[in-house]
Amino acid sequence: MKKIWIFVLVGFLLIFTAIGLGGKMYMDKKEDQDEIILEAQHNLALYLVRNYEGVQKIEFYKFKQVEGLGYSSWNVTVNINDDNIMSFSIEDLSKVEDLTIRHNPSTFQLEERSEDSSEGLDDVQIIYWEGGK
Numbered sequence: 001m002k003k004i005w006i007f008v009l010v011g012f013l014l015i016f017t018a019i020g021l022g023g024k025m026y027m028d029k030k031e032d033q034d035e036i037i038l039e040a041q042h043n044l045a046l047y048l049v050r051n052y053e054g055v056q057k058i059e060f061y062k063f064k065q066v067e068g069l070g071y072s073s074w075n076v077t078v079n080i081n082d083d084n085i086m087s088f089s090i091e092d093l094s095k096v097e098d099l100t101i102r103h104n105p106s107t108f109q110l111e112e113r114s115e116d117s118s119e120g121l122d123d124v125q126i127i128y129w130e131g132g133k
Contacts, residue, residue: 041126086101088101
């Protein structure tokens with residue numbers, strides 16, 4: 001009878017250990033993904049400041065991963081200066097330069113820069129999306 005209880009106890013310990021390890025691995029992956037998303041937001045903000053004139057405020061909305069058959073991309077919507085909405089599709093968050101841009105030309109009021117800029121983010125208010133925190 002004692003052997004059965006020992007086996008049951010060891011079985012429960014193994015199950016709880018497996019659940020705990022799985023949870024830790026999931027949380028570590030989520031933290032890594034949050035870091036990648038934060039870096040992508042920073043790079044997107046730089047892209048906007050360097051390619052459009054008059055960017056003073058950038059607010060990021062939820063990042064959403066879209067998965068299809070053999071295809072995966074990220075979509076994000078950005079509000080620039082409170083009245084210019086732009087959406088981005090990015091296959092790889094580490095390669096922001098390979099993005100697709102969408103906006104409504106009748107309501108989007110920012111002008112594209114005619115020359116490359118190396119402007120930074122010091123004078124820009126940025127509201128980052130923090131993963132729903």
